[in-house]
Amino acid sequence: MCGIIGIIGKAPVAPLLIEGLKRLEYRGYDSAGLATLVNGHIERRRAEGKIARLEALVGSSPLAGTIGIGHTRWATHGRPSETNAHPHATDRVAVVHNGIIENFQELREELEAAGRRFETETDTEVVAHLLTHLLDQQKTPQQAMGIAMERLKGAFALAVIFAGRSDLMIGARRGSPLAVGYGDGEMYVGSDALALAPFTSRICYLEENDWVVVTSRGGEIYNGAQKVEREIKQTAMTGARVGKGNFRHFMLKEIYEQPAVIGDTLQRYVNPLARTIEMPALPFDFATLPRLTIVACGTAYLAGMVAKYWFEQIARVPVELDIASEFRYREAPLPPGGAALVISQSGETIDTLAALRYARSQGQKILSVLNVPESTIARESDLVLPTLAGPEIGVASTKAFTTQLTVLACLAISAARARGVIDHKREGELSQALLEVPARAAEVLNHDESIRRIAYDIAEARDVLFLGRGTSYPIALEGALKLKEISYIHAEGYAAGEMKHGPIALIDENVPVVVVAPSDELFEKTASNLQEVIARGGRVIFLSDRKGAKKLGGKAAITVALPEVDSFVAPILHAIPVQLLAYHAAVAKGTDVDQPRNLAKSVTVE
Incomplete structure (x- = not known):
């Protein structure tokens, strides 16, 4: 989960950018970088x-420089390096960029044909070259960003500075959060209001598909070509905790972060240019x-x-x-040369x-999928x-669950390739399907209001x-678990084919049935x-x-149609x-959503 900060200030901004990045370090610590304008020219410092x-x-x-952008990042495909660190520049x-540009390969081929030369395989570099290409066609920075927002597909947050424009920064968001901070003759953008807390308490949260033109005098926000107004709020954010932003609960904030964090996770394991999965060396051979x-x-x-x-x-x-x-009490015999995969949000x-220790005692190699x-x-x-x-602050897991699924999907593709049961073409198709998830997840969130009415x-x-x-059966179980956890309504998840074997007796007009x-x-x-x-x-x-x-929506009482x-x-x-x-x-x-009764975020006693 990468972090972005940008500042238009009155004094040199590099120390302030670093201060903001330190407050975002929980989002990523494999590499970090800054870019400022020095005498109108872009200067960068990046470090693994x-x-x-x-x-x-x-x-x-x-x-030096009184305008600049900064980024802290998890490594994507390949090792962390200065070359792969943000900011990317021409x-x-x-x-600087969070998220995934879904159509970057198509744009890269188009830009290469137009004479642009790329130095990395990252999708972020495409944004820099696309904007530069438009500037070379005599577009203004504002015009270039307006066109870019039409061309770019995916889920992303961006902050951009332009050579020769020491009083201009442009930010944009689609499926990934970005906030604007208002100061006294100074302005800020950040992926998290936490980063802006040392500098201002006046925050505006961009909405989906917004982009903002920031100068020292303020910010003009656009959605598409239309200029829009967004409320500036007073925030009491401090460095003491991760904040809720403009969300009522941490859980809702974390649900809305999913397009961004799924994208961050995919960038760790998917090479978007080659459409291949790149896993670190495993302690066993799937083959x-x-x-x-x-x-x-x-x-x-x-x-x-799943x-x-x-x-x-x-x-x-x-x-x-x-x-x-239950696992260790079964004393399950485990095969020589086998492996155990353990999954946990907290790792505690x-x-x-x-269970891990039992598997270890049985000679299994241990692979874990963890958030800590x-x-x-x-x-x-x-x-x-x-x-x-x-x-993840909310006790009921949301974004940890979908990022676990994301890692496991990548691992399954890698295993299939290792065992020779899929070819390169199928690996590319499955990888592409994964790369489209952040943008589709952002579309799902557009159903929030209709789901609220159903709820x-x-x-x-x-x-x-x-x-x-099939794979929707575990999602049915997860839906029932979530409802029980935080609303205290009795709920059960079933494999649909099992209905005739007993649960169908429960059904009457008073029992809602959610079908996934x-x-x-x-x-x-x-x-x-x-x-x-x-x-x-x-x-x-x-x-x-x-x-x-x-096919079936007309037969149900209520239908929610998600993207295909x-x-x-x-x-x-x-x-x-x-x-x-x-x-x-x-x-x-009216329950305590973030801290439901009787539950803890991490269960550390048996």
Whole structure:
């Protein structure tokens, strides 16, 4: 989860940019960089590693300038390096960027044909060259950004400075947050209001597809070609904690961060130019692995359940999945040469740690998917695959879940390639499907208001059923878990085909039934189950894509039509509406959303 800061100041800004980056270091610490204008020319300082190394570099090689941008970053594909560090620049433009430019390869080929020369394989460099190309065509910076916003696809936040323009900065957001700070003759942009807290308490949050032209006198905000007004708010943000921004609860903020953090996570593992997965060297060889054992608790366990489908269907890897709190008590025999995959947000979950230690005692190599790479589980693993969700404050996991799914999807593709069961073409198709998820996730969030209305109806129910098939079955379980966790409504998730084996007896007009059914190869089977529910008076809330909604939407009481995506990535996308459903139901009931009763963020006692 990368961090952005930009400042138009009265004094040299490099020390202030570094101060802001330090407050964003929780978002990424593999590399960092600054760019300022010195006598109208772009000057950069970039360093691999933590911000202290950048600070030392600027100390030994000072950077003047009263306008500048900064960035702290997790490594994308390849090793962290100065070359890959932001800002990326041409002689006319410097850019810092969070997220993914989905169509960067198409734009890169177009720009290369026009004579632009690229130095890296990053998608960010495309933004710098696109803007430079437009400036070379005599466009103003404002005109160039307006055109760029039409050309760029994906989920991103940008901050840009222009050579020769010491009083101009442009920021933009689509699916990734960006705030504008207002000072006295000074202006700021930041991916997190936390970074701006030392400088100003007056903050404006850009909305989806906004871009802002910032000068020392203020900011003009546009959405498309239309100039718009956004409220400037007084914030009490301090360095004491990660703030909620303009969201009512941390949970909602974290739901809305998902396009950005999924994009950050993808950039860690996907080479967008080659459309390949690039994993670090694993402690075992998938090609000869006899069995993969997945253990986790709660929401992380459900991420593992989705992964079981992926590993078995796509990579043909035999998988055993178990709840960590039960796993070691079964004393399961584990095969020689096998591996265990443990999944945890905190990396401190005591049951998962105990399962890891049991697997280790049975000679298994340990691979972990974690959101806290400095945790106990990390230290006891052979290799950690980090999720780049950033701090998750809400007890009910949201962005940690979808970034876990993102890492596991990448790992499944890598396993399939290692086992020779997919070719390069199919790897490219699956990688492309993943790269489209951040933008599609941002589209899903546009349904927030309609889901809120549905949730206020669900809040009146005593019982709610969630149904799904295939990879949608774990999402149904996750929807039920979320609703139970924060609204205290009794909810159950079932494999849709199991309805006839007992749960169908529960259905009447007072039991809402949430059906998760993307239009995949199991859609017709799920459609049959939906009809059975309707025939017994059940009130169906149908979560599908546009194609599925067209087929069956008229039969359900309520339909939410999500974007169409490859069925491989559908569970990542369909996780978001069930999160929103639970959140708004909890708000309607007046519960403590971020700290629900009896629950803790990390379970560290058995």
